[in-house]
Amino acid sequence: MKTAVTKPAEVVREWLHIDAEGKTLGRLAVTIADLLRGKGKANFAPYLDCGDFVIVTNVDKIRVTGKKADQKTYHHHSGHPGGFKTTTYKKMLAVHPERILEKAVKGMLPHNKLGAVLATKLKVYAGTNHPHAAQQPKPFTVTEKGERSYE
Numbered sequence: 001m002k003t004a005v006t007k008p009a010e011v012v013r014e015w016l017h018i019d020a021e022g023k024t025l026g027r028l029a030v031t032i033a034d035l036l037r038g039k040g041k042a043n044f045a046p047y048l049d050c051g052d053f054v055i056v057t058n059v060d061k062i063r064v065t066g067k068k069a070d071q072k073t074y075h076h077h078s079g080h081p082g083g084f085k086t087t088t089y090k091k092m093l094a095v096h097p098e099r100i101l102e103k104a105v106k107g108m109l110p111h112n113k114l115g116a117v118l119a120t121k122l123k124v125y126a127g128t129n130h131p132h133a134a135q136q137p138k139p140f141t142v143t144e145k146g147e148r149s150y151e
Contacts, residue, residue, distance in 0.1 A: 006045040011038075014052045016150075017130075017137035020101065021058040024065060024144065029104035031142045032056065036109065036118045049114065053121045055137050060097040060126040064089065074103065098124040 016035060020028055034040060038050030064072065072089035092100055101124050109115040123132060141149050 004043075006043040006048055006050065008048060010043060011048065011050050015055065015132065015135040015137035016052050016140040017055045017057070018140050018142060019058050020056050021061040023062055023142060025062055025100065025104055026064075027144070028056075028062065028142055029101060029108055032101075032105050032122065033108035035140070036105070036121055047114070049117055049121075051118060051121065053123070053135070053137075054140075055123045055125070055130050055132050056101060057125045057128050057130055059101050059124055060093065062097070062101065074099075097126045 018028070018032070032054050035054050036051040038044050038048075038052065041050055044050050069089055074087045074089070074092055075084065077084050089100070102119075102122065105122055106115070106119050109118050123130065138150055143149075
């Protein structure tokens with residue numbers, strides 16, 4: 001008996017649309033990371049890009065639990081001396097709400113070249129509109145407990 005090896009040409013990708021309104025940040029990010037990697041597919045291979053494209057809208061209405069809205073901080077460095085910057089969750093939500101979900105998902109993907117490719121398949125928008133109607137994305141729902149289903 002031979003082991004089935006998935007080849008890049010055999011991978012079938014879909015476009016999925018997720019509405020993030022009222023969803024918890026971490027639970028949603030886990031679901032999106034799994035969809036981007038293709039972990040729910042029968043032909044999953046950890047070394048291949050087997051996942052789907054994911055469009056997320058209404059990210060400005062995402063929520064966090066506990067005191068994270070007041071205490072959570074995001075850090076980055078410009079690369080110059082004294083270039084360390086810290087931003088709070090509330091300020092990031094007001095100025096760049098897309099970056100909150102992008103950073104959460106990117107932290108759950110592999111930290112190598114494959115992870116960088118997977119991250120490009122995530123499309124995040126603050127409002128309800130997105131420019132990917134031509135791809136005919138399928139609606140995908142995520143419940144509060146983490147169950148997932150196609151509509």
